[in-house]
Amino acid sequence: MSSAAGWHELRGGWTLLVACAVGVGLSAIALPFYAIGPLTRPIEAELGWARADIQLAILFSSGLGALTAPVTGWMIDRFGARRVALPSILGVSLGLLVASYASTLAIFYLGFAATAILGAGTNPVLWSRVVSGSFEKARGAALGLALVGTALVALLLPSLIVALEAYGGWRIALRGTALLPVMIALPLVWVWLRPDARRRAGDGASAGLPGVTVGEALRDYRFWVLALSILLGYLAISGTLTNLVPALIDRGIEAQAAAAFAGAVGITMIPGRVLVGFVVDRIWAPGVAMVVLLLPAAACLVLQDAMAPAILIASCAILGLAAGAELDLLAFLTARYFGLAHYSKIYALAYAGLAMGSATAPFLFASLHDRTGSYGTSFLVAGTFFAIAALLMPLLGRYPDTFVDDRSSAT
Template sequence: MMERGSLAELKAGWLLLVACAIGVGCSAIALPFYSIGPLTKPVEAATGWARSEIQFAILFSSGLGALTSPIVGWLIERYGARRVAMPSLVGVSIGLLLASFATTLEQFWAGYAAAAILGAGSNPVLWSRVVAGSFEKARGTALGLALVGTAFIAMLLPGIVALAAPSLGWQGALRLIAALPVLVALPVVYLFLHPRDTETAKQATVARTGLNTRQALTDRRFWILTGSILCGYLAISGAGPNLIPTLSDRGFDSAAAAGIASFYAISMIPGRILSGFLMDRFWAPMVACVVLLLPASACLIISHSADPTMLALSCALLGLAAGAELDVLAFLTARYFGLRHYPQIYALSYVALASGSAVAPTIFSRIYESTQDYAASFQTAAALFVAGGLLVLALGRYPVLPTGGDQNR
């Protein structure tokens, strides 16, 4: 049973959680990343571009997201989350709309790059800061509920592409996706994104507790967490966008491939919520370790199986990890380093996450092009999951964090 205080926090902030969930689902990290997998084969068929060239767009999108995330952390501290989020959502729409008019690879990449730059303030750095500062007793659960928006968008986009691409082409499908931040997220964020972290003296004290950025960067736990997250996101980001192409190559038609791959997106939802709930109650690194070890076996199954039931189960296990990773980074950053400089510290670890997200799809596609099979890619993902899961255990026990202006802890 959830403690009464935790439940009261969630009830009081449910509209804020809705705004964060929709905002992160329409962010510059979610829409470009989760659109590229379903779009890969339609774009390939229409243009003749290689799969690795198409998925190279993620390097521009997530890679630039990595570079801009420390700046976003500073902007949030200076101007507040709401003022940063709203123009950024518009920027995501503009970038993806530009990509939909591309006639060359360079223009396609430029559109994804524009989405990353103009939409930088919509990335998880912002939404996780809002939630971490607004919730204390139910922080893990709240992070899971807020970040579940990426799971819903991952589940929604393959259907949008499958329905729209046959009649509207990949360009029309991408334009529908580009409309989501402005038509769906922007009104909700405008109405309901009102952070609650200054409402009480206790919350204000919590917000002043923790390490500064310099202290975090000289703490071995920062690099352990960052290394674990990098391993996990290299695996997730390499495997996820290539699920539908892999299934198609196994002989499944587009509808069947999308149906099997949908288990990946569906299981992200319980992955988000359950991981946050468990981290509120148990030692979070152990929860993170289990979440990362489970999909290692799933990747080995995907690497060679053609059985739809086993593939669906494996996609579900992979989705659990994809659902939990953002929660894990957000929760462990707050728990080990505090909230005093949370946006900046989280943003620096987020560089590793976004970098993994940027390079992995292209690396996995290149492996496919050299072997004409995805087996080696998924075996690599399995090894990365194991490495990330074991590494996070080295974080050790939760620290006692300094409060206020104590700079020497």
């Protein structure tokens, strides 16, 4: 990457990056995911629901998000990113508001399902499409900066929810969360989501851009290697992060302290997103991904029974690094191996696997807790998934020369 050209792109598109960062952070995927952990014990205490049943709500948000992702990709190409994003932001708020009034699991699940369906246009398919199409010289860095919004939510939301819950209960905490998309994301996206007109990124047109068709991508082994690696990585990330706060509280750590430890995930997600984005513009991305995924494999083994604050902070920080990098890597690798001509649809299919991992892991890991009485087995499973995901990455091989721009395709 030419440094001067890359910095020029980033400076010229900073308002677009801010809009994307806020949009993805306050999305139908991020808000339910990072809210469910600190809400689990208060809901359990008030309504008597099992933890696994509470965390199953993520299956209805992320799971339906996975099912709607291909449709979202088609809608972006057909109608443009802005027309899809704006009504979807309202949908996120409405769905979470419904969940806050639940007195039965059915209504609780309905709220999370409504968040996914009505807010489908806020998932990372849209924001990644806009950024990948608007930036070329600094694409990895731009993706890292745009997707940093989920890191900020991971950092701030647990403590906000704990504070609101202490003030007025879990329902008030969830209603406060529901206000965030309307109050913050909607005005910024309305004003600043203006994809580069020259490249027509995410603006309903991909004609003339290089890339394979959806069918060609599905016949390429690299699509399945990438999708499997991302799926395993997100099974590990999602299962661990959503259960981290209740796991620490079970060890006798105060709720606010547990939320602070979980906040370390958000702190390192930010440099994880940004630094990995800058690095993959210069170094072979699958090699970077392998290193990033091996580190949390070790951290999960430590988290099985760690109590020392320094060790907990370090382990959570490593998890944040991986959580920060995974989504960026999927977006970047999809563009580098399959091009931009049908990016929205190809990325949406790969993202569906990621979303299914995010949807099922919280329930599966909470179920392991309910069966064993601890989260030790869950952390061991997560570490194994991280390790396999890391070892799959080098199988992607060299970048296709067709989509190289001015960067080296060498491994």
